Amino acid sequence: CNVPFSRQAFPLPSLPRKQPTVLVVCGPAQNGAIGLVCARHLRIFDYEPTIFYPKRSPDPLYRDFTTQCEKMDIPFLSYLPTEVQLINDAYNAVVDAVLGAEAEAGEGREPCAAILATLKHVRIPIVSLDVPSGWDVEAGSSGGISPDVLVSLSAPKQCARCFLGRQHFVAGRFLPYDVQKKFELNPPDYPGTECVVALRAPR
Amino acid sequence: PRGARLPLTPQSRGGGRVSRPPGVPRSLPRQEEAQAIDQELFTDYKFSVDQLMELAGLSCATAIAKAYPPSSFTTSQPTVLVVCGPGNNGGDGLVCARHLKMFGYEPTVYYPKRPNKPLFEGLTTQCQKMDIPFLSEFPAEAALIDELYGLVVDAIFGFSFKGAVREPFGSILSTLERITAPIASIDIPSGWDVEKGKADGLQPDMLISLTAPKKAAMHFTGRYHFLGGRFVPAALQEKYALNLPPYPETDCVLQLT
Numbered sequence: 001c002n003v004p005f006s007r008q009a010f011p012l013p014s015l016p017r018k019q020p021t022v023l024v025v026c027g028p029a030q031n032g033a034i035g036l037v038c039a040r041h042l043r044i045f046d047y048e049p050t051i052f053y054p055k056r057s058p059d060p061l062y063r064d065f066t067t068q069c070e071k072m073d074i075p076f077l078s079y080l081p082t083e084v085q086l087i088n089d090a091y092n093a094v095v096d097a098v099l100g101a102e103a104e105a106g107e108g109r110e111p112c113a114a115i116l117a118t119l120k121h122v123r124i125p126i127v128s129l130d131v132p133s134g135w136d137v138e139a140g141s142s143g144g145i146s147p148d149v150l151v152s153l154s155a156p157k158q159c160a161r162c163f164l165g166r167q168h169f170v171a172g173r174f175l176p177y178d179v180q181k182k183f184e185l186n187p188p189d190y191p192g193t194e195c196v197v198a199l200r201a202p203r
Numbered sequence: 204p205r206g207a208r209l210p211l212t213p214q215s216r217g218g219g220r221v222s223r224p225p226g227v228p229r230s231l232p233r234q235e236e237a238q239a240i241d242q243e244l245f246t247d248y249k250f251s252v253d254q255l256m257e258l259a260g261l262s263c264a265t266a267i268a269k270a271y272p273p274s275s276f277t278t279s280q281p282t283v284l285v286v287c288g289p290g291n292n293g294g295d296g297l298v299c300a301r302h303l304k305m306f307g308y309e310p311t312v313y314y315p316k317r318p319n320k321p322l323f324e325g326l327t328t329q330c331q332k333m334d335i336p337f338l339s340e341f342p343a344e345a346a347l348i349d350e351l352y353g354l355v356v357d358a359i360f361g362f363s364f365k366g367a368v369r370e371p372f373g374s375i376l377s378t379l380e381r382i383t384a385p386i387a388s389i390d391i392p393s394g395w396d397v398e399k400g401k402a403d404g405l406q407p408d409m410l411i412s413l414t415a416p417k418k419a420a421m422h423f424t425g426r427y428h429f430l431g432g433r434f435v436p437a438a439l440q441e442k443y444a445l446n447l448p449p450y451p452e453t454d455c456v457l458q459l460t
Contacts, residue, residue, distance in 0.1 A: 044433055045453050064249040071248045072436045173305055176333050193265045193306055 015092045020047045023091040025080070025119070027098035027112055027133065028055040034129055034153070035097020036065040043072050050091070052077040054111045080114075084121045093125045096147060098133035101157050119145050125166075127151065135159050151196065155185045168199045231418045232443065234397040237362045240414060240435070240443055248436065253322060255434060256291065258455065259413050260298020262431025263389050266411045266456045267299070267354070268306050270427045271385070276353035281308045284352040286341075286375060288359035288393065289316035295389050295413070296358020297326035303356075304333050311352070313338045315371050341371065345381035355379065355386045357407060359393035362417055368394055380405055387411065387427075395419050415445045416459070428460040 024039040026032035032053065039049040051074055056066060070076070081087060087094070096119065098112055116134045119126060125148035131137055134144040140162030148165045154172045172187055173195045180187060190197045232240065244250045273281035285300040287293035293314065300310040312335055317323055331337065342348045348355065357379065359372055368376060376394045379386060385408035386392075392410065395401040400422030408425040413432035420428065430447065433455045440447055450457045 041453075043436075061251070064251065067249040071438075073438070176329075178332065193268045 017092045021091045022047050022049045022093050022095060023077075023087065024049050024051045024095040025098055025115060026051060026053040027100075027115075028057055029100065030102060031097050031100030031129055031131075031133075033057065033059070033062040033065055034100075035095060036062070036069055038095060038097065038129070039074055040065070040069050040072060043069075043074055049095075050075045050077060052080050052115075054080070054115075080118060082114075082118055084118060084123070087118070088123045091124055093127060093148075094119065094122060096126050096128040096133050096145065100130045100133075100153075101137045116145060125149065129153065131157055131159060132163070135162070152199075155183070155187065156199070169196045170199055171196045173197075231416050231420060232445070233418055234362060234365075236443060237397075237414070237417055240439060243439060244435075248439075250434070252291070252294075255432070256294050256322070256326075257298055258434050259295045259389075259432045261302050262413065262429075262433065262455050263295060263299040263356070263358075263387070263411045264302030264306060265454075266409070266427075266429035266431055266458075267303065267356070267387055268308075269456065269458065270409055270429070271354055271387075273307050278351070278353040281354075282352045283308050283310045283354045283356060284342075284348060285310050285312045285356040286359055286379070287312060287314040288361075288372065289318060290361065290363065292358050292361030292364075292389055292391075292393075294323055294326055295361070296356060297323070297330055299356060299358065299389065300335055301326075301330050301333055304330075304335055310356075311336050311338060313341055313375075315341070341375055341378070343378075345378050345383075348378070348382045349384050352384055355382065355384055357386050357388040357393050357405065361390045361413075362397050364391065364393070364395075364397060376405060385409065389413070391417060391419050392423070395422070411456075412459075415443075415447060426460075427458070430457040430459055431455060433457075 022042055024035050026035035036051065039051050042049045051069060053066070053076060098115055126145060127149040128147035129151055130153040132141060132145050132147050132150065135141045136159060138158040140159040146165065149167045150160060150163045150165060151169045151171055152160055154175055156170060160168065170187065173190050175185070188197050188199065244255065245252070283303055285296050287296040297312065300312050303310045312330060314327065314337060317327065386405065387409035388405065388407040389411055390413045391397055392405045392407050394404045396419065398418040400419045406424065409427040410420060410423045410425060411429045411431050412420055414435055416430065433450055448457060
C-alpha cells in the first residue's frame with residue numbers, strides 16, 4: 001500500500017530545510033513494515049528518508065522490505081537521539097510508523113515507550129500512519145503524541161475523532177466494494193486516480 | 204561477468220556517467236538487459252513479484268485513465284476488454300483490470316490460459332470478488348468487440364516473449380488486428396519481436412512501457428506512449444544507463460508522447 005501523502009501534505013518545494021529529509025520511525029509489527037514501504041516510495045519521490053527501526057520483525061516479507069530500503073541507500077539510524085533538538089534540526093518531518101491499530105497496551109513496551117517519549121517533544125510535524133502511536137485505538141490520546149497529519153489506512157479508526165492536527169487523509173481506495181458495504185464504511189469519493197483523499201480541508 | 208554494457212561512446216569509455224538530455228535514452232534495453240534488470244530487482248533488492256506486479260498494473264490503469272477518461276468513451280458505459288496472456292504480462296493485466304474498476308471503468312477479462320500458481324489465482328479471485336466478469340470465450344468477430352468495448356487492453360505477451368505465438372493467442376491477435384477500438388498494450392505490443400517490432404502486427408494506440416521503454420518501442424506509432432513501473436532504484440538506473448526522464452511529482456506514470 002503506497003502512501004503518497006507527501007505531495008499533498010509536504011510538497012517538496014515547501015520544505016523548510018535545504019535537503020528534503022524525513023525521519024521514518026518504524027515499530028516492530030505491521031505498522032512499522034508499512035513505514036518501510038513508505039520510506040522506499042519517499043526515496044523514489046526524491047525525498048531523503050532516514051529510518052529508525054530498532055526492533056526488526058523476523059517476518060520474511062518485512063525483512064525483504066528492509067533489504068529493499070538498504071539497497072536503495074536509505075540510512076538506518078543505530079539509535080534515536082534523546083536530544084529532541086537534534087531531530088528538529090536534521091529533519092523536516094517525522095513519519096510515525098511505530099504502533100498501529102493492532103497494538104495492545106503493554107505490547108512492545110520498549111523501545112516503543114522511549115521512542116514515543118521523545119516524539120512527544122519534537123517541534124517538527126509528525127505524520128502518523130493509521131493510528132497516532134501510543135493512542136488507544138478507540139478512546140484516543142491521553143497525553144500522547146500530537147501528529148500534524150494522520151493517514152488513516154483503509155478507513156479511519158475510532159480514535160481519529162480525537163485527532164486535532166492539520167490534515168487527515170484516508171488511504172482506502174483498494175478496499176473492494178463488498179468489504180466497504182459489509183463494514184458500512186461509506187468512503188468519500190477519491191479524486192481522479194488518487195489513492196488518498198483529504199477528509200478535512202487543511203487549516 | 205555479464206551485466207550492463209556501457210556504450211562505446213567517447214564520454215563513457217572512462218567509466219563516467221553519460222550526461223544526456225533527459226528523455227533521450229542512450230539505448231533502449233534489449234530483451235536480455237530487460238530480463239537482467241528484473242532479475243536484480245528480485246534477487247538483490249528482494250522485491251517480490253507481487254509487489255512489482257501491483258505497481259506495474261496500477262501504472263497501466265493510471266495511464267489509461269489519463270489518456271482515455273471515462274467521459275471520452277463513445278460506448279454508453281466505459282467498458283474495457285482486458286485480454287490476459289499466460290504469463291506475467293497477463294498478471295499485470297489482472298491488476299490493471301482491478302484498478303480500472305476502482306477508477307470507475309467497467310472492465311471485462313478474457314483469461315484463457317491461467318498458470319497454476321497462487322499469485323495468479325489470487326489476482327483472479329480479487330477481480331472476481333470485485334464483480335469483474337470473465338468471458339468464457341473470446342468474441343468471434345472484430346465488429347462485436349468494437350460494439351461492446353470502448354478500449355481493449357493487450358496484456359497477452361510481455362518482454363520475455365520469444366518464438367511462435369501459440370493458440371489461442373494467434374487467433375486472438377488476428378481478431379485484434381482488425382478492430383477499430385483503441386488498444387493499449389502493456390509493455391510490448393503482443394506478437395511483436397521485443398527488439399524489432401512487427402510491421403504487420405498489432406498497431407496499438409497506446410503503449411505503457413514498464414520500467415523503461417524496450418527497443419521495440421522505437422517502432423511504436425500510436426498516439427500515447429507512457430512510462431510506468433516507478434520502482435527502479437537510482438543505482439539500477441545508472442548501472443543500466445536507462446537515463447529515464449523524471450516522473451512528475453508523486454505520479455506513478457510519465458507521458459513520453
